[in-house]
Amino acid sequence: MDVNLRVQRYDPAGDRKPYYEEYLLTGQPEGVTVLDALIEVRENVDETLGMRCSCRSSICGSCAMRINGQATLACKTRVSSVAQPDGSVTVEPMGNMPVLKDLVVDFEIFWNKINDIGPWLKTEGPVPEREYIVDNEKMLNLIGTVGCIMCGACVSDCTVLAADPDFLGPAALAKAYRFVGDPRDAHREERLADYVKDGGIWDCTHCYYCVEVCPKGVAPMEWILELRREAEAAGHTNHNGVRHSKVFAESVKEAGWLDEAKLAMESMGSLKEKLSLVPVGLRSLLHGKMPPTGPLHYKRPGADHVKRIFEELEAKE
Amino acid sequence: MIFEHDVLVIGAGMAGLRSAIEANRAGADVAILTKVYPVRSHTNAAQGGINAALGEGDSWESHAYDTVKGSDFLGDQDAIEILAQEAPSDIIELEHMGVIFNRDEEGRLGSRNFGGATHARTYFVADITGQAMLHVGYEQILKYKIPCYNEFFATSLILEGGEAKGCLAIELRTGEMHMVKAKAVIMCTGGVGRAFEPSTNALICTGDGMALAYQAGAPLMDMEMVQYHPTTLPSNGALLTEGARGEGAYLINSLGERFMQKYAPNMLELASRDVVSRSEQTEINEGRGINGCVLLDCRHLGEQVIRTKLSQIYDLAKDFSGIDLVKEPVPIRPGMHYIMGGIKTDVNGRTMLPGLFAAGETACISLHGGNRLGANSLLELVVFGRRAGAAAAEHAARSQHSGAGEKRLKQDDDTIRELLGREDKGEHAGPLRMELGRTMHENVGVYRTAEGLTKAIGLVAQLKERYRRISVGDKGQVFNTNLTAALELGNMLDVSEAICRGSLMREESRGAQFRLDFPDRNDEQWLKHTLAYKDGDSVRMDTLPVKITRWEPVKRTY
Numbered sequence: 075m076d077v078n079l080r081v082q083r084y085d086p087a088g089d090r091k092p093y094y095e096e097y098l099l100t101g102q103p104e105g106v107t108v109l110d111a112l113i114e115v116r117e118n119v120d121e122t123l124g125m126r127c128s129c130r131s132s133i134c135g136s137c138a139m140r141i142n143g144q145a146t147l148a149c150k151t152r153v154s155s156v157a158q159p160d161g162s163v164t165v166e167p168m169g170n171m172p173v174l175k176d177l178v179v180d181f182e183i184f185w186n187k188i189n190d191i192g193p194w195l196k197t198e199g200p201v202p203e204r205e206y207i208v209d210n211e212k213m214l215n216l217i218g219t220v221g222c223i224m225c226g227a228c229v230s231d232c233t234v235l236a237a238d239p240d241f242l243g244p245a246a247l248a249k250a251y252r253f254v255g256d257p258r259d260a261h262r263e264e265r266l267a268d269y270v271k272d273g274g275i276w277d278c279t280h281c282y283y284c285v286e287v288c289p290k291g292v293a294p295m296e297w298i299l300e301l302r303r304e305a306e307a308a309g310h311t312n313h314n315g316v317r318h319s320k321v322f323a324e325s326v327k328e329a330g331w332l333d334e335a336k337l338a339m340e341s342m343g344s345l346k347e348k349l350s351l352v353p354v355g356l357r358s359l360l361h362g363k364m365p366p367t368g369p370l371h372y373k374r375p376g377a378d379h380v381k382r383i384f385e386e387l388e389a390k391e
Numbered sequence: 392m393i394f395e396h397d398v399l400v401i402g403a404g405m406a407g408l409r410s411a412i413e414a415n416r417a418g419a420d421v422a423i424l425t426k427v428y429p430v431r432s433h434t435n436a437a438q439g440g441i442n443a444a445l446g447e448g449d450s451w452e453s454h455a456y457d458t459v460k461g462s463d464f465l466g467d468q469d470a471i472e473i474l475a476q477e478a479p480s481d482i483i484e485l486e487h488m489g490v491i492f493n494r495d496e497e498g499r500l501g502s503r504n505f506g507g508a509t510h511a512r513t514y515f516v517a518d519i520t521g522q523a524m525l526h527v528g529y530e531q532i533l534k535y536k537i538p539c540y541n542e543f544f545a546t547s548l549i550l551e552g553g554e555a556k557g558c559l560a561i562e563l564r565t566g567e568m569h570m571v572k573a574k575a576v577i578m579c580t581g582g583v584g585r586a587f588e589p590s591t592n593a594l595i596c597t598g599d600g601m602a603l604a605y606q607a608g609a610p611l612m613d614m615e616m617v618q619y620h621p622t623t624l625p626s627n628g629a630l631l632t633e634g635a636r637g638e639g640a641y642l643i644n645s646l647g648e649r650f651m652q653k654y655a656p657n658m659l660e661l662a663s664r665d666v667v668s669r670s671e672q673t674e675i676n677e678g679r680g681i682n683g684c685v686l687l688d689c690r691h692l693g694e695q696v697i698r699t700k701l702s703q704i705y706d707l708a709k710d711f712s713g714i715d716l717v718k719e720p721v722p723i724r725p726g727m728h729y730i731m732g733g734i735k736t737d738v739n740g741r742t743m744l745p746g747l748f749a750a751g752e753t754a755c756i757s758l759h760g761g762n763r764l765g766a767n768s769l770l771e772l773v774v775f776g777r778r779a780g781a782a783a784a785e786h787a788a789r790s791q792h793s794g795a796g797e798k799r800l801k802q803d804d805d806t807i808r809e810l811l812g813r814e815d816k817g818e819h820a821g822p823l824r825m826e827l828g829r830t831m832h833e834n835v836g837v838y839r840t841a842e843g844l845t846k847a848i849g850l851v852a853q854l855k856e857r858y859r860r861i862s863v864g865d866k867g868q869v870f871n872t873n874l875t876a877a878l879e880l881g882n883m884l885d886v887s888e889a890i891c892r893g894s895l896m897r898e899e900s901r902g903a904q905f906r907l908d909f910p911d912r913n914d915e916q917w918l919k920h921t922l923a924y925k926d927g928d929s930v931r932m933d934t935l936p937v938k939i940t941r942w943e944p945v946k947r948t949y
Contacts, residue, residue, distance in 0.1 A: 085867060085869070086869055087867055087868065087869065103626075105626050105711070105713070107627075110627070116821070116872070116873070117819070117821025117822065117825075118821060118822065120864075121819060121821075121863070121864030121865050121873040122864060122865040122867065122873065124869070124870045124871075124872060125872070126427075126431075127594055128427060128431055128433070128593040128594050128595045129433065129435060129436055129593040129594075130593070130594065130627055130628075130629065131436065131627075131629045131630070131707060132706070132707075132710070133435045133436055133519070133522055133703070134427075134430075134431045134432075134433070134435050134436075134593060135430065135431060136427065136431050150710050152710075174564060174869060174870055175867070175869045175870045176870075178870045181428065185428070188533075189533055193530050193533060194488075194489065194530040194531060194533060194534040195487075195488065195489035195527075195530070197487070201487060203483075204483055204499075205483055205486040205487075205492070205499060205500050206486065206487070207497070207498040207499060208494065208498050209494075209498055210493070210494035210495065210496070210498060210501070213491045213492070213493070213494055214493075214699070216491050217491060217516065217517055217519075220491055220516065220519070220522075220523050220526070221519065223430070223435075223522065224430050224526075256489070256491075258489075
């Protein structure tokens with residue numbers, strides 16, 4: 075088959091900004107992957123193409139890049155599964171990390187976030203002579219997070235990180251659950267207290283991009299939600315995130331739709347934070363954009379059905 | 392720049408990480424230098440597990456004997472005894488560090504069967520054992536704040552007064568040459584799979600450490616012992632774990648026969664890897680294959696086992712062969728996988744070059760002799776990584792730093808500048824590497840003859856000659872992988888020469904070496920190791936007797 079790669083190029087020594095270069099490869103085998111094609115380019119067409127790659131078996135995490143706009147591993151992506159109707163495949167470096175050259179990004183940001191969560195098992199007390207005796211189910215549950223190969227795809231496409239570089243991000247937080255959920259770890263409480271701080275678990279906006287792009291099925295966002303449940307259960311309830319999720323649910327349960335102004339106001343824990351919303355509220359009011367709130371927040375038709383769904387789910391919990 | 396540490400570990404796979412942890416514990420200022428990032432190393436690819444005689448009814452002697460037999464009696468028995476005796480405590484330590492091993496119903500470590508083993512002594516994390524261990528190793532590096540020179544490519548060792556004193560390395564991010572001085576160096580750079588095409592190995596497995604040590608005067612041992620893994624995918628050479636057969640999967644030929652009944656009536660699919668790979672190749676050569684493959688059949692294991700214990704290979708078969716293991720058998724064939732040979736070391740990782748230590752696939756102690764048993768390689772990394780780390784720290788404590796300075800740094804820098812500065816009219820590394828890989832696979836593969844080996848030696852010599860005139864297309868400084876590919880090829884050519892020479896010298900069939908012209912094992916003449924020394928532009932061969940402590944060689948059947 076023919077492969078038409080459209081690759082974003084950038085050499086810091088000579089280029090002021092990135093540009094695209096097209097490579098047409100003919101007579102490639104049917105199962106050719108994007109990585110196979112890029113290696114073919116690098117070895118036989120254009121040796122200057124910069125990229126990272128190693129295992130070719132989606133286990134080392136080196137070759138994550140954006141293929142047709144979405145981060146994934148080039149080694150597990152078959153050209154035939156992503157080629158556009160015109161036969162082309164667009165390959166770009168990952169996002170949220172600065173580009174060093176062509177498809178190579180600066181990974182330091184990624185490693186620093188991993189390091190920030192205290193990523194090693196912290197046991198206490200006498201060390202047993204043999205292994206720690208723990209429930210296999212709990213260990214099997216952790217394999218979901220241990221399967222992370224740190225390729226960076228989730229960090230690349232995280233919409234929160236794009237707006238707030240201080241967010242710990244999906245990979246580091248999934249890794250955080252790996253210790254919180256480990257019965258051998260004795261620092262669960264401190265970890266949770268740390269992860270609820272700004273930049274932590276409550277900053278995720280559930281956009282699902284990390285779940286969608288993860289090439290190993292780790293689904294980082296699910297672990298972030300799990301950490302939230304654990305943090306609340308451990309008493310970390312005095313947090314804007316906790317209030318936000320409660321008010322959100324209550325408002326929809328009662329009226330069938332969201333009371334946005336109330337949500338904003340009641341999510342805030344301190345008077346100072348509440349007052350900071352006043353100018354925004356006034357501007358909304360002046361422009362006629364203040365959503366109906368409080369007594370004006372009327373029930374939508376069918377709101378009772380919504381309430382019934384809530385009640386049934388609550389009864390199940 | 393010039394950096395200084397007591398101990399420098401080159402390579403950040405599990406052998407490198409474990410040796411760094413131990414050197415750190417011994418109080419040494421240790422640093423790791425790696426051409427990739429730590430969690431990218433090829434330890435990741437070990438799927439099935441790690442061996443130890445931990446279970447009831449098992450004994451270290453049994454583990455040791457299985458290893459000796461697996462090695463076809465070429466393994467040094469003093470080293471194998473240490474491996475089997477220290478395995479249990481090293482695995483318990485990994486568990487304490489955080490590895491999430493599979494457990495039984497009582498919450499204790501649970502094990503699985505593996506090839507060549509008489510007990511179920513393979514401990515595992517689903518089929519991602521290597522990855523799970525490597526990531527925990529990296530966690531420990533962060534815990535102990537051990538500095539890492541990430542994405543630095545080592546170009547040569549510093550030698551002074553006949554001792555290794557650090558290395559020179561290019562920082563890939565800037566293209567800058569640096570010197571890292573150390574009182575002891577531990578080489579943990581993995582195997583040389585890329586000298587073969589195809590291979591299960593990662594693109595980074597280019598024998599750099601073997602070549603650097605060899606060029607510095609340390610001999611390579613038993614390099615002819617190259618393992619072909621029985622179950623690799625034809626499309627890209629990817630590995631499907633032996634754990635599949637450990638869980639009970641069958642090997643089937645085109646007639647639907649479980650052909651291992653003919654070759655290994657007792658152990659069947661779980662005979663040692665050399666035996667299974669040769670049996671498959673015989674089936675294929677005699678016309679009972681399917682497009683150069685036989686079939687691995689997992690269907691009877693059921694979806695539950697496949698999805699939980701073999702999930703990675705389920706994905707690999709789906710992604711790379713388009714096959715659902717639950718519903719269909721997958722075509723597989725023997726593929727180059729591992730090298731039992733390496734830099735000759737003693738049981739504490741000391742090479743024959745003072746100050747230079749080695750551990751892991753790079754090293755040859757020799758544990759695996761003619762054939763490595765599955766799940767003994769991860770074990771080697773932790774047992775002998777630990778021992779090399781301790782010995783290197785001890786050596787560093789009574790050793791001085793080198794006096795080498797800018798002049799020595801400029802030497803390597805000039806070599807690189809000359810290579811980069813050449814007009815781009817020569818051949819390129821990529822196609823030459825492909826020629827090397829095919830030459831090695833065709834002539835130094837499962838079945839070998841003097842004729843084929845002599846041909847390979849000639850072809851490798853020609854490639855070396857052409858290599859002298861290669862050019863590099865990318866002239867840039869930042870992340871020039873074209874330059875590193877050229878340097879890697881130089882390393883692979885040196886190591887390949889030693890592989891071919893060892894294979895031609897050993898006129899017998901033992902373990903992974905099968906000579907059609909010498910089809911029998913010859914204990915009278917060849918119960919010994921081959922040694923390859925670099926002697927200017929040629930190779931000087933020598934031999935060394937095998938250490939036998941308690942198990943005299945007997946005929947090997949499975």
